[in-house]
Amino acid sequence: MIFELFYHFIFSFIASCAFGFLCRIPNKTIIAGGIVGGAGWIGYHFLSENGFNVFITSFCCSLILSTLSYTYSYIRKYPSTVYFIPGLVPVVPGITFYEVFKELFIGHTGIAQVTFFNVIASAVALACGIIIGNIIFLILIKPFLKRTKAVLR
DSSP states (O other), X not given: OHHHHHHHHHHHHHHHHHHHHHTTOOGGGHHHHHHHHHHHHHHXXXXXXXXXXXXXXXXXXXXXXXXXXXXXHHHHTSOTHHHHHHHHGGGSOHHHHXXXXXXXXXXXXXXXXXXXXXXXXXHHHHHHHHHHHHHHIIIIIHHHHHHHHHHHO
């Protein structure tokens, strides 16, 4: 179990770092973007392996991604999108959307409808998770980080 989670973290970390490199984000932020992507994918993978539906897994993953992105953004003074966009790459439902069109071309409209609903649910959950992750950061994490900075001075 631990080896499998480590395996998933490493490859999602590499995917996030590679996408960040291709998008030319600042070199100082590539590793942090990879950590954000790896943590988000671990949350997604862990929940999906334990039987949760696509909405819950995408929502929790997006919460992890957005909260970590805003935290890194606050600490390192870069925009949060620098961390969030590369971190989002492993969880975007792109292959699932491809499967919708594949099933439509084959003629399996029932399977295509169910898969398309999963794509829409995943996209809505990602958007909701971003908003709620921002609220969590502003209410819980940012005041804690401000107090920590004041103590360290």
